[in-house]
Amino acid sequence: MVIMTxxxxxxxxxxxxxxxxxxxRLASGVVERVTxxxxxxxxxxxxxxxYKKExxxxxxxxxxxxxxxxxxxxEYGAIKDPSEIKxxxxxxxxxxEKFASSVIITDEVIKGFKEIAHLAPLHNPANIQGIEAAKDILPDVPHCAIMDTAWHQTMPASSYIYALPYEWYTKYGVRRYGFHGTSFLYTSRRAAVLLGKKPSEANLIIAHIGNGASINAVKNGCSYDTSMGLTPLEGLVMGTRSGDIDPAIPFYMMNQTGMSPAEMETALNKKSGVLGITSKWVDRRDVEIAAEKGDQQAILCxxxxxxxxxxYVGAYMAALGRVDAIVFTAGVGEKGPITRQMALEGLENLGIKLDPERNKxxxxxxxxxxxxxDDSPVKVFVIPTDEEMVMTEDxxxxxxxxxxxxxxxxxxxxxxDYVNKDRLEKLPKDLKKWQGLDKIILNKK
Incomplete structure (x- = not known):
């Protein structure tokens, strides 16, 4: 059975x-600069x-x-006929709150997505457009929706309710929802395996650090709190998003400059974060190169x-009480040793002891x-995420x-006993490239 995600x-x-x-995996890829x-x-x-094509x-x-x-x-493809996709x-x-789990897509489901599109105006409209386009091209197969927010439905009200007029929640749905759910689900389950625990026994702090970034406190295998909120804007510093700020800043700057609400939304989502601090870069690799050359804004970033x-790590350790492991995942989390080292420096008194050579x-x-x-009370893992696997299994x-x-x-x-065959096939190249990698691999097959 062939499944497309x-x-x-x-x-x-x-x-x-x-x-x-x-x-x-038969094939994967990306189309960039759509629209x-x-x-x-x-x-x-x-x-x-x-295969690349403009x-x-x-x-x-x-x-x-x-x-x-x-x-x-x-020559470059993976299947012979569209009918192979089931x-x-x-x-x-x-x-x-309407969709707390994955669902088979019907006209009623699409209608429901459109009704809540205002909760994620930068993301959900594109998701809906993709669903409708795919259903036009592949009309004879079932289509399913896997929600990023579903993982966080286990959060207690004390984690997801804001200190705002309560009617804003009951009438307008203003609350913390959280995102990167499929990534957190996958990495939390894999972390439990590495710890030799059942998922329900594992307390974790998972940092999904990429262009978009968020951190998740996992208690007894379930989401307990997370840094992103009503939208993906809250929380950590991201590629172009500000993360946490004083909520009065937008009003102040709008009064000072005459910016419109739309312009402010653009500034916070697309002109802030790493790009905002450095004035030049979004990619952390560019920031690292500039920092090595002494660029002060890059160093500050x-x-x-x-x-x-x-x-956030410190706050979530207090919230969880006991932490079995810190997990880094996503692009920077998986391949950003400088970010990982700087983020965990000085936390030895909390039982987090990073090995510099292993980290590199x-x-x-x-x-x-x-x-x-080896003697760190709290383990630190790097677990490559696999959101597509969660989507496929659902x-x-x-x-x-x-x-x-x-x-x-x-x-x-x-x-x-789970093995990702595709990653196992690619691993030898990395072993040749990165000295010491062979000594820190877990769950070897």
Missing amino acids: LNCGSSSVKYQIYDWDNKT QKGSAIEHEAKGKPE HDCPDHKEAIKLIMEAILDP AVGHRVVHGG QKIEAYRIRK ASMTRNAETIIST TYALLNNTYDVHTNFTYSFESP
């Missing part, structure tokens, strides 16, 4: 083609050369057509980002590693009537 952003579409029967000039696809199929994609439907063209290509799983960033992470060696997306010292389970909310559902990757 689609992650439609405002200007990109990520995808994966997965062979469920053989438990292997903009210079659209292009980067595509990789198992055992085939990488092609204008004025909308998501055109982007999905381009993806279908790539996966069906005789289901499509879609990422939906915001499910609100690193310190601010790391300090924000460290504050952990530079792979193809293995799970430990970067804490889709398969929905079609087979075996799906349930994550507190009652067992995923394949919860098994100590």
Whole structure:
């Protein structure tokens, strides 16, 4: 059974083609700059050369057509006929309180997504456009929606209710929802395996650090608190998002400059964070290079980002009481040793002891590693996330009537014997590149 997953952003579409029967990824890739000039696809199929092509994609439907063209290509593709795809799983960033778990998409479900689109105006409209486009192109297969917010439905009211007029919650749905749920679900389950515990026994702090970044306190295997809020703007310093600020700042700046609400929203979401501090860069690798050359804004940016992470780690340790492990994941979390080191510096008194050499060696997306010292009371893991695997498993389970909310559902990757075949095949290249990596890999097969 072949399952396709689609992650439609405002200007990109990520995808994966997965062979469920053989438990292997057939193809994956991304179409960048959707709705903009210079659209292009980067595509990789198992055992085939990488494929890149520029092609204008004025909308998501055109982007999905381009993806279908790539996966069906005789030379670069992964399947021979569209009929091989038996289901499509879609990422939906915001499910609100209405959608607390993954669902099969119907016209009524799409209507429900549109009704709550205002809760994530930068994300949900693109998700909906992608769903409607994919249903037009693949009308004869079931489509499923996997909500980013579903994982956080276990948070207690003391974590998700803001100190605002209560009517704002009851009438307008203003509360903390949290995001990156599929990533937190996957990494929490894998962390439990590495600890030799049942998921319900594990207390974790998981830092998903990428262009978008958030941190999650996991208590007894469930989300207890998280840094993102009503929208993905709150919390950590991100690529272009501010994260936590004094809420009076927007009013102050609007009065000072005459900025409109729309302009302020753009400034906070697209002109702040790493880009705002450095005035130049979004990619942390660019910031690292500049910092090494002595650029003071780049150095300041690193310190601010790391300090924000460290504050949340300390707060969540207090909230959880007992922490078994700190987990880093996503692009920077998986391949950013400088960020990891700076974020955990000075926390030895809290039982977090980072091993500098292990931390430097952990530079792979193809293995799970430990970067804490052997005597560290709190373990520090780097676990490459796999949101597509969660989406694929939820889709398969929905079609087979075996799906349930994550507190009652067992995923394949919860098994100590689970192996990601594709990552295992790519690991040898990383082992040759990064000295010491072989010594810190966990759960070796």
